[in-house]
Amino acid sequence: MCGIIGFVGREEAAPILLEGLKRLEYRGYDSAGIVVVDRGALRVVKEVGTVDKLEAAMAGVRLEGLVGLAHTRWATHGGVTRENAHPHLSCDGSVAVIHNGIIENFAELKGALEAKGHVFRSQTDTEVIPHLLEDCLREGMDLATAGVELSSLLKGQFAIVAVSTKFPSSLLAMRRNAPLMIGIGRGENFVASDALAFVDRTNRAIFMDDDTVAVVSNGPEVKVLSSGGQPIKAEVVEVAHELSKPDKENYEHFTIKEIFEQPTTVGRVLDQDAGTLTFFRRELQNAKRVFFIASGTSYHAGMLGRLFLSENMGIYSEVVVASEFRSVEGWFKEGTVVIAISQSGETADVLTAVGSARAQGATVVSLVNRTPSTLERYSDVALKLNAGTEVGVAATKSLTAQVALLYRVSKKDSEEKEIERLQEALDSVLTTEPLVVKVAEAIKASKDVYFLGRGLGYPIALEGALKLKELAYLHAEGLAAGELKHGPLALIERGTPLVLINPVDETYEETLSNGAEVKARGGTIVGVSTQSNRLYDWFIKVPEAPRQLMPVVEMVPLQLLAYHTARLLNADVDKPRNLAKSVTVK
Ligand code: F6R
Helix, strand or coil, X not given: CCEEEEEECCCCHHHHHHHHHHHHHHHCCCEEEEEEEECCEEEEEEEECCHXXXXXXXXXXXXXXXXXXXXXXXXXXXXXXXXXXXXXXXXXXXXXXXXXXXXXCHHHHHHHHHHCCCCCCCCCCCCHHHHHHHHHHHCCCCHHHHHHHHHHHCCEEEEEEEEECCEEEEEEEEEECCCCEEEECCCCEEEECXXXXXXXXXXXXXXXXXXXXXXXXXXXXXXXXXXXXXECCCCEEECCHHHCCCCCCCCCCHHHHHHHCHHHHHHHHHCCCHHHHHHHHHHXXXXXXXXXXXXXXXXXXXXXXXXXXXXXXXXXXXXXXXXXXXXXXXXCCCCEEEEEEECCCCCHHHHHHHHHHHHCCCEEEEEECCCCCHHHHCCCEEEECCCXXXXXXXXXXXXXXXXXXXXXXXXXXXXXXXXXXXXXHHHHHHHHHHHHHHHHHHHCCCCEEEEEEXXXXXXXXXXXXXXXXXXXXXXXXXXXXXXXXXXXXXXCCCCCEEEEECCCCCCHHHHHHHHHHHHCCCCEEEEEECCCCCCCCEEEECCCCCHHHHHHHHHHHHHHHHHHHHHHCCCCCCCCCCCCCCCCCC
């Protein structure tokens, strides 16, 4: 969701903030803004659109100062306008605030502030914060005390960074259920929603805990307090250098680069600590019940994980969409293991479910790509995907790593060789790209596209449809092949494209019959299989891989299909409209 960065140091803040903001843009990109404390006054520039637009708007504006904040927005409350872009200022212009999250009691707070004479300029929930802070500071509180007071007044979830002209050399930071890190440099410090924002200048960081407040100046000491005002000794950790500046290399987009990285990244799931892996497996074997909890693409990985646990370990489990965890929450108790899967490790829906599981005594084991992350910290044990930074908003290489790692967890023997075979198959399946471009050309004008799969192919049907929706903005539906005749078949018209995921396993003939039902009604069939069939109008031949890993291989042409359809339709592939890479609000 929104990207936050604050800087306090001995160099001009504006260029450093801008650079950090560019790296945070994946979090939200409907508008952006910057504020610098310039000789006792706050200078603000805000713009609707991308960070490039903000940069253009900054040209020629005096933004001199060693302290400042910057923000990329993903709108929740209030439309996409310059007024609603962050930073937001208090009435007297002495306080500026950037925020990620949702202030649930903003209407009530706003009413009370307006009654006291405060004037609001935006429709956002965020704007209550600078007005409240202005009042606290006017009453004589120092920054830390004001932060503690503020966190007692605010309901909801937030990562907040503020500056005040009264304390021109410090940043105030506050966190509750939204990511926020402090970067500790030499003579300069940062507060950001992601270490990516500052990792080119320092790899030392403090991961703020929920319900903490921090006051950050340019010295080595950072003051961290609990929401009750008690000082906390904060641990400084090193952030991985794989976070270093993402580079598109010779690719046109990050998304296609990440698709092509998969033969390499999938192999890195083998780099696991043996003890952690053993603990993970033992927890599953001893569990009374197991739930997978995840959202979006990670949920589709969980669906495959469920099949792996069942077939390879004889463990029954359930897969639950994270935002629907309440339907099983009553089972989160001792003896339950929750497997949380998340690329970012910051998805609010996942963290909420995990929070409930922990509170009730369940064990939480997780698969996560970004580290450090809140999910990793909230897990009894976390396995790392090691897929490297995924910049494209659409999940690609993280999915293949999740599935390969789940397979590894569930299968103790010979998995190393099988992962190597998978890598070879991924290398080879990428050569389908020229054919996939032709299929993309053929489907790009379609009203609807359907994806059908059975068994191991079903989660991939869902994922193929999700990719096409989010990248190409085409309506797509993934279906369990057998469900077609129970309703959706009515939607098939002459020329409707159907992508049939059809591995040559026990589901082959039945899936083929479902394809025939569509063909008989005029549909166009795109077969994704190791074996050709007369039924297919287009045949994307995929190479052989171990049976349970076939979904990973079949997924690649579907990722390519979504990517190339999006390109042909001139969609913003790396940053699809309305979406954000890390969904930190509920
Ligand atoms: C789809 C996509 C999203 C994420 C979902 C969960 O391409 O990227 O559906 O999979 O928001 O994100 P994580 O895995 O970070 O929890």
